[in-house]
Amino acid sequence: GTVVFTIAAKGKAGDLAFRAARAALAARAASPRSRTAITIGRAAEAGGVLVGEAADRASEMMTSLSTAGKPGDIGIDPATARLLADRFLVRPRENGALLVSEHAAASLGAVDLAGPFVGRERELDYLHSLVREATNERHARTILVTGAAGSGKSRLARELLGRVGDEPEIWVLQGDSLTASTPFGMLRPFLRKHAGITRGESGEAAYGKLHDVVASVVAGSDVDRITEFLAELATVSKDGPQSRALAAAQRDATLMGDQMRRALTDFIAASSTARPLVIVVEDLQWSDRATLSFLEAALRILEASPLCLIGLARPEAKADVVALFGDRSVHEVRLEPLPRAASLDLASSLLGRSPSDDEVGRIVDRAGGNPFFLEELVRASAAGSSMALPSSVLSVLEGRLEALPPEARRTMRAASVFGRSFWQGGLAELLPKVDVASHLDLLDRAEIIRRSPTSRFDGQIEWTFRHSLLSEASYARLPEKDRQRAHRAAARWLEEAGESDPTLLAEHYERGGEGKSAIGLLAGAAHLALEATDLELCITLSERAIRCGATGAELGGILADDAEARQWLGQNPEAVGSAQRALGLLEWGSTAWCRAATVAMTAGSRTQDREAVSQVLDALLEMDTGPDAPSDHLNLVAQAAIQLVFLGSLDAADRVLARTPAGLSHRDPGQAAWLLRARAWRALAAGDPAAYGTLMRHSAIAFSEVGDMRNACVQHVNVAYAAVLLGQYEDALSGLRAVIEESKSLGLIAVTAVARHNLGIALARAGQMIAGEAEERAAVQSFRSQGDRRMLAASLGYLAEILALRGDLAAAEATGRQAVDESPERSPVRAITLANLASVLLQRVVSRGEIRARPENAATAREALEHAQSARSLLDALGGVDEGEGLILATYARALAAVGRIDEARAAVSRAAYRVRERADRVGESHQANFLDRVPENVVTLALEEALEDLDE
Structure with missing residues (x-):
């Protein structure tokens, strides 16, 4: 049937509309499928029937809601909508609007x-x-x-x-x-x-x-x-x-x-x-x-x-x-304590009678400028206890609670188990033998709780403690045994009512002593925290789930999330450990297994844990990577290939990339983006910076197609880096400055650091040494805080080069030695930092325009050759590096010449010059001039080749 409510026109129209709207929302909370119409205007009663334009509009609206509306709709006419717009969320509809909810501010x-x-x-x-x-x-x-x-x-x-x-x-x-x-x-x-x-x-x-x-x-x-x-x-x-x-x-x-x-x-x-x-x-x-x-x-x-x-x-x-x-x-x-004068005014107003100055003074002294405490003290005074006012707000609240009937206090304690907000049905579940409704009414009249106009759960009346201190005081009085039992019952009731917050439910189960029931909830919450980039919380929730007794594949999934969170935090050794444990528990090739394998590869590469990398590689070579392979498999292939390039395992990277299907970009841009990125790094390791830049640009486009702005931003850094490698410093500067703003807007600290790392060297090579040094030092600090050894070593290497360009060779040498110390053993960045250090040492002992070291500096020249030989040997062992091959070959030739081994130097520089010209042919005519004339190691190589040819021994 239909029920008609009227509100007499006493007061402003806006106030009347507000009262009607709140009543309608409360009715919907109690009866979620009911339809309601609210109109405002003139009406009269005739023979027990409401007539008039407001009644007619309400009738028409109810007919419309019944035929075209949905259960729970609250229709309002245009006049009411205008009155409610500032305090309620309303959604326009034909001939009026729908009342959605009360604005939270109300x-x-x-x-x-x-x-x-x-x-x-x-x-x-x-x-x-x-x-x-x-x-x-x-x-x-x-x-x-x-x-x-x-x-x-x-x-x-x-x-x-x-x-x-x-x-x-x-x-x-x-x-x-x-x-x-x-x-x-x-x-x-x-x-x-x-x-x-x-x-x-x-x-x-x-x-x-x-x-x-x-x-x-x-x-x-x-x-x-x-x-x-x-x-x-x-x-x-x-x-x-x-x-x-x-x-x-x-x-x-x-x-x-x-x-x-x-x-x-x-x-x-x-x-x-x-x-x-x-x-x-x-x-x-x-x-x-x-x-x-x-x-x-x-x-x-x-x-x-x-x-x-x-x-x-x-x-x-x-x-x-x-x-x-x-x-x-x-x-x-x-908010400091209220001034005494303000407290006196407030206390006098709240007492509502003609209190004595002494009474008001005692209340104000005890309140200490806390308005809530002052209000509670006024209540205590009004109840006749002004001669023995409590000395703390907790004492006030305890006294107030003690004044309530025992069953009302019990109802409050049970309500506090849910938190500040609770539901009448939930209390009935916790207190099946108590007349909950009557005690809630009593607590409402006592101004301890208030009824909420809406409810989170359909058909459930929601109540709220008027202050969090009231719920905290009630919860503190709950015996531990009763507390556990109440939390278990609250968890079950909330689940049945439709609560979807996994951490909230897990909290109840844990406090209720049922940790096993919390495992799945905590695992889900940990994954949600990972999505939210709340990495510390992800680890905390994962650890809680493990302590609750997670086992088997469920434990494996938890460890996979933990490993990924630790990797993003730079806790790479711990990430490898969690990932390896997860791999032993998860189904081979599953989504979670692939995620754990990716972390094992990436974090293993950063820590030079070749055993962890090898374990994944062996499994990867047996994995289905054909045209119909799962997305997880193909993404893992791409990630693995990138890490293998960074490790210098180029043959292994080639074997992995050879197993990927063709034409992927037309079917799935997200997968294609990762594979393009992997092929770009492989092209760079082969000495083709132009192809590297082109592939990275296509990868950025593919990432953008699927909305992956984080990785698109990473690719924009790589595109700008390609310009650095080609000697196109002006293009690099504009690209890197733009991507720094982009990465900052996305909150990508690690990406910003890489961009500043490349910006530093680009500025220095373009002649802006002071600005370049500042950017590179900022990058060094960021990589150090992230715990990224590979990038820290690379950034220190660039800083050493910048300091050498400025002429501060002592600082450049010290920084170069730091770079070598930070670089992982048998890694491409180790080869680069060794060559960089050797280059700085050679600048200290070989005069401008000369080839051989001064006799008094022979020992330093020999040390430079030792570092250069180590870099060259590591390059040969790795089969290539993602950057710095030209620097390594040129520095080795310079070092040989510096110690007087001229024939060997000619052979070495011949190989280096051949590689420079080979790469120049690959980059194409449009890039060749900058590549040959502005990239330092290329200029040094070709100049040394000419000098050694003309040298008369």
């Missing part, structure tokens, strides 16, 4: 003091100025409001949002102690609520709602991409075929994280373009790192946008926020 701060807003006027003015600056001057701001529990952070935020008015859109994200370890524990529920998605809703319906919200601010083809990856964030499934970008991301956790971050940034950009945006994070001390890191990336990229992030946190959160936001300016507003 319910910001579960505790509202009845007294005046006093003592924080200065902080409010400062915050308002920062928000105005962000929104009016289009300059994104990050603000951190810190204060002890109960200091009034939420109240201050409410006053601020009231002052900024209706112009900016307000998003509010809520931290929770139980979901602090859940990747996107704040962002996921916000996105679902923002789109009006309810639990139990079909995937198609939920996806449609999300798509509509995105389409309301985003234009063009980006709508589908942004929706697709926001759906991954919000755990909303999509029916129908997937895009290539999503399919590629599902094979690569890092790519998935990049795509989700990009989608959120683009959504925030579009939202703040349509209307200035203020994002408030409540209880930031309980925020999850994944959400905060995504928000930090958005603010960094959208620096020139009308955007403001306001975090409300306890003081201990400051260090983590500052560390995460790095060099971004974080404006901190510290």
Whole structure:
């Protein structure tokens, strides 16, 4: 049947519409399939029937909802939509709109003091100025409001949002102690609520709602991409075929994280373009790192946008926020204790009668400037205990709880097991013999809890503690035995209710003493953390799952995630260990096995662990890599070939690449991108920098096709590096500067470091030695912090060359020796750093225009020859290097000449000159002039060949 509710026209129309909207949302929470219509206007009762234009519109709307709407729809007429637009999310429809949800800002701060807003006027003015600056001057701001529990952070935020008015859109994200370890524990529920998605809703319906919200601010083809990856964030499934970008991301956790971050940034950009945006994070001390890191990336990229992030946190959160936001300016507003005069005004107002000065003074003295404490002390005074006021807020709360009936206290303790928010049905599960409803009503009247206007779970009434301290105090009074039993029951109820947060459920099972039930949940959460690039959390969750007793293939998958996270953190030896353990537990050739094998190859290459590399290589040569092979197999082939080139195992790289199918780029650009990249490195090792650049350019295009902007950015670095190798320094400089900005916007620290490494040498060779040295030193510092030995050694080698170009040969020698010390044994970079050191030593002992070393420097010349011989021998043993062959051959010839072994020097330089001309033929006529005249080792080789020919012994 149909039920008609009317609200008498007492008060402003906006207030009436607000009350009706909240009632409709509460009704939908209790009855998710009901349809509701809200209209505003004149009506009259005639014979027990409501008549008039408002009633007629409501009837027409109900007919429309019944025939064309969906269960749970709340229709509103245009007049109501206009009244609700600032405080509720409404979605246009024919002849009106649909009410989706209440804006989070409307319910910001579960505790509202009845007294005046006093003592924080200065902080409010400062915050308002920062928000105005962000929104009016289009300059994104990050603000951190810190204060002890109960200091009034939420109240201050409410006053601020009231002052900024209706112009900016307000998003509010809520931290929770139980979901602090859940990747996107704040962002996921916000996105679902923002789109009006309810639990139990079909995937198609939920996806449609999300798509509509995105389409309301985003234009063009980006709508589908942004929706697709926001759906991954919000755990909303999509029916129908997937895009290539999503399919590629599902094979690569890092790519998935990049795509989700990009989608959120683009959504925030579009939202703040349509209307200035203020994002408030409540209880930031309980925020999850994944959400905060995504928000930090958005603010960094959208620096020139009308955007403001306001975090409300306890003081201990400051260090983590500052560390995460790095060099971004974080404006901190510290809430000190309220001044005494303000506390006196507030206490007098809250007491609501004519208290004595002595009574007010005692309350204010005990409160210590904490507004929440002061309110609780006022309650204690009103209850007749003013002569013995407690000395701490915990004592106040304990006294207040003790004044409640025993069953009400028991209900509170059970509710606290769920956290700050809980559900009536869940409490009934925990307390089957208790009249939960009546005790909740009593707690509501006592202003300890409040009923939420909406619920996360369909058909369940949701309640919230008015302050986190109330839930914390209740939980602290729960006996350990009861606590375990309650957590187990809460976990089971939440799973049945549709809770999808794996870390939250695992937390309940672990606290309930059922670790086995938490293993799968923790494993899923660890993989989600890996996608979110919250690598430390991924490792922590993996370790928790292992401690809970994970075994077999499940343990193998957990170790594969752990290995990948450690690799990205630069913990390469530990990554190899986890990957090798995973390979022994996982099904050969499975997706997880291929991921672990990739880490074993990559981290093994970086640590020169040839046994780990060999183990994977042997298995790889038996793997199906034909036209119909799984994507995981082909990606592993490409990754393995790249690492084998870096190790100098060129024959093995050739055997691997020979097994890849032709024509792959037409079927799967994502797979083709990796294989093009592998072939590019092999071309460079063969001495063809032009082909290297061309293949890297095609690889970048293929990565971009599947939305893999991280790897496209890496390829742009490699394309610019090819210009360095060809002596085209101006092209290299413009390309590297552009890619540094690109990598910074994507938050790719490692890629930025490689770009600065190449920019340093390009600047120096173009004559800008001071700028080049600064860039190279920054790269050295970054590689050292990442623990990347190969790139650290290479960067130190470039720095030694730059210092030599500046004429500081003593510093160049010291740096060159560091480079050799850092380079892994029997690696291509070892050969390059040895040749680089030998070259610096030769500059110290051979005068300009001369060939032989001065007699007094014979010992140094012999040392230079020793290093040059070692580099040459290593080059021959490896069969080639990815860069530096010309330097190695030229330096060896120079060293022979320096010690007077002229015939041997002529033979060596002949080989070196032959290789220079051979490579020059390969690069093509358009590149030959720069390649021969501007690449230092090529210039030195050809000049030495001519000098030795003309030398009269």
